[in-house]
Amino acid sequence: MSIGSQIKKARLANGLTQKELADLIGVTKNAVTNYERDTSSPKEPILFELLKVLHIDANYLFQDFMYDSVVMYRTVTKDEADLLNAFEDADPAYRGIALKILLDNPAKKEETQIS
Numbered sequence: 001m002s003i004g005s006q007i008k009k010a011r012l013a014n015g016l017t018q019k020e021l022a023d024l025i026g027v028t029k030n031a032v033t034n035y036e037r038d039t040s041s042p043k044e045p046i047l048f049e050l051l052k053v054l055h056i057d058a059n060y061l062f063q064d065f066m067y068d069s070v071v072m073y074r075t076v077t078k079d080e081a082d083l084l085n086a087f088e089d090a091d092p093a094y095r096g097i098a099l100k101i102l103l104d105n106p107a108k109k110e111e112t113q114i115s
Helices: 003-013 018-025 029-036 044-053 058-068 078-089 092-103 106-114
Strands: none
Touching: 003 029, 003 058, 018 029, 018 044, 044 058
16 A cells, blocks of 8 residues: 555544544645545655554554565676666667667567466
8 A cells, every 4th residue: 555545544444534533633624635645745744653553553544665675685696787788888778779679579568478
């Protein structure tokens, strides 16, 4: 779930309307709507108020966000490392061409269709 979804879930669990939550944390109802839709994010002072008023902690609010941000590490071959280094050193125009070739790979599309 997104941060906005977590805010909405906690608001509903506390039996609050968007207007009631807005009044408690010192913002407009539209601001709460935007937070819940992930159109905007609460600034730090408002975030702390949300945590307090909704009786949640930051772990609850950011749990999926944090999971999505985890970097997975794996061992790469020398060829893969060389390719990555070449890509990083390449002119941005060539990077775009390389990405298009790799991401539009017909073999990958066939693999996806077969699955």
